[in-house]
Amino acid sequence: MSNYNKSDHLLLLIQTLSKSEKRNFKLYASRTKRNKCAKFMKLFEVMRKINSYDEKKILKNTPISKMQLSNVKAHLYQQILISLKLLHTEKNHDIQIREYLNFAQILYNKGLYIQSLKLLGKAKIIARCYEYNTILLELVEFEKMIESQHITRSLYSRSGELSAESKELIEKIQCNNALSNLSLELYGLYLKVGYVRNEKDKIFIETYFRTNLPKFDIEKLSFYEKLFLYQAQVWYHYIRQxxxxxxxxxxxxxxxxxxxxxxxxxxxxxxxxxxxxxxxxxxxxxxxxxxxxxxxxxxxxxxxxxxxxxxxxxxxxxxxxxxxxxxxxxxEGSFSEGVKKILPSLFMDFKKIYNRLDSHYIMVLYYKIACLYFGSGDNENTIRYLSKIMENKKKNLRQDLQCFARLLHLIACYESGLDENMDQKIQSAYRFFIQMDDWYIVQKKIIHFFKNLGNVYPHQIKGQFKKLRDKLIKYYDHPYEKRTFLYLDIISWLNSKIENKSVEIIIQEKYLKNK
Structure with a gap:
């Protein structure tokens, strides 16, 4: 969805800088007088004032030739990162630990072993406090190397401690990695296909979860181990609905x-x-x-x-x-209120961060916006935002959302009267479901309903809506077919056609009844 490419990375980095970060960069870069007029500073001043990458404008307003531009940009990028590191070292404990480790390496190379060990000790205190076990293991291994290769007067008492510490950390990291890998793999599966679609999907996900879940004692798990465990459980149960x-x-x-x-x-x-x-x-x-x-x-x-x-x-x-x-x-069924109260500020904030949103987030947001418009009766905007999803070329991303966007698109086209090419739209949706291997009973019944609607006389239409509703209600609690109703409240739409009420009123009545 984003049109940014590699040449725009510098501009995107500059656009993410806060006022204090920009001020800090200028102070950092101007620490030597010659940098004040340096080409990379001129480039920074120009790029912080533009909204989109324009090479001609940059070259026109800076003393940089086209051949130099790539190198100057790379240098500026590096200088900004260094200034950010210096600014945020105290706030980011992992950066602070790495800095101690780097200083310890420098002292070690100079033969100052005791001083190097003292810095490693400080780094270990922070790493233990915040459970940075991977970095902590690196610190321990460095400490072992110093103790084993050089006489530091502490070898006899420390060798056993360091060996035990290293072994314990390796076990923790292995458990942590197993849980984090399981969590990540399950999340990846969800992003690709969404909820389980059939018995085959269910067996696969359950088998995968059981075979990859390590043995653990919940009381002995660290914070991050528990976090990855709960994440894995959430994705697992979420996918299984x-x-x-x-x-x-x-x-x-x-x-x-x-x-x-x-x-x-x-x-x-x-x-x-x-x-x-x-x-x-x-x-x-x-x-x-x-x-x-x-x-x-x-x-x-x-x-x-x-x-x-x-x-x-x-x-x-x-x-x-x-x-x-x-x-x-x-x-609540308060779709019209949502359109008025939420969407103006949403669109304003969306413009500010659009270039940093990935395709998944954008797709989810477009679908939410489309459903809000549909509930309010604005079919034109519903079609507009569903079309943005349908135009997405990444077919392996949220296949489920792309499929159900096509169903809602058919409904919105029918509601808006834009049904002159309905057969073509139905055929396109049908082909997509087949292509995505997502052709199940509820989808079939909805597609067949629209396909046959052109042959129904006006006085028979309400009866056809009733028939479809009665057929679909049977699958409302079906283990796999019910997922359609999570994406699309088609029963409320059918009730609105049967009762001659808006979708908004139907859902409001349902909300008040269950309140």
Missing amino acids: DFIMCYRSSYKWVELFQNHIKAKKIAPVSYLKGYHYLLDTLFYLNHYSKFTDVLKQFEKEVKNGEILVNGNTKILIFMYTYTNRINKHYM
Whole structure:
């Protein structure tokens, strides 16, 4: 979706800099007088004022030739990264540890072994405190090397300790890696195909989970081991559409951070994702009161600065805030209110971070926007945003979302009266479902319904809507067919046609009845 390429990486980096980071870079770069007029500084001044990469404009406004530009850009990029490292060393403990390690290496090369060991000791204290076990193992191995190769007067007492420490860390890292790999693989499967579609998918995911889940004692697991375990469980239950178990695991995920307050600042991305999946499962469980309570708590923590804000978390806060606010309007049936209250600020914020959003996030957001417009009765904008999803060339990304976007597109085209090429649109949707291997009973019945609708007399249409509704309701709680209803509330749409009411009113009535 993004049109950025490799030549734009420098511009994108500059656009992400805060005012204080830009000021710090200027101070860093100007520490020597000759840098003030350097070509890379001239380039920085020009690039920080432009919104899109324009090589002609850059060359016109800087004393840089076309042949020099690539090297000057590379130098500027490196200088910005160095200034950011210096600015954020104290805030980022892993950078601080690496700096101690680098200094220890320099001292070691000079033969200052005792001083090198002292810096390693300081680095180890920080690494242990924040459970950076991989870096900690590297520190221990370096310490072992110094102790084994040089007389430091501590070899006799330290050799056994270091050996035991190294062995314990290797075991922890192996368990940690097994859990994090399992979590990542499951997440990758979800991004590709979404929920399980059939018995074959179910057996595969259950077998994969069981065979790759390492043995563990929950009481002995570290913070990160528990985090990866809960993440893996969430993806596993989520893919299987077991939202009650998914709720329990996502609740433990969030609770883990709330019991380790400092972790919110160290791993804010994971904390935000936990919150999102907790809200998402409550949405699918239709637990409105609990959903609104958790959403309020989430927004309160963001507002109060309890969650660290940086380039990564800004994107996630944007995505999770708006998708869950939209979900709240879905649950209430207040689609028109959502269009008025949410979309203006959403579009404004979206423009600011569009170039940093990946295709998955953009696709999810477009689908949410399209559904909000559809519920409000604005079929023109529904079609517009669904078309953006359907134009996506990455067929292996969220195949499920791409399939159901095509179903909603057919419905919106029918509702808007843009049905002159309906046969062609139906055929296109049919081919896509076959291509994606997502041709199941509910999809078949919906496609066949639209295919045969042109042969039905006007006075018979309401009867056809009733027949389709009665057929689909049978699959509402089906283990695999029910996933269609998670993406598309087609029953409410059919009821709206049968009862001559808007989709918005139908869902509002359902919400008030279940409240």
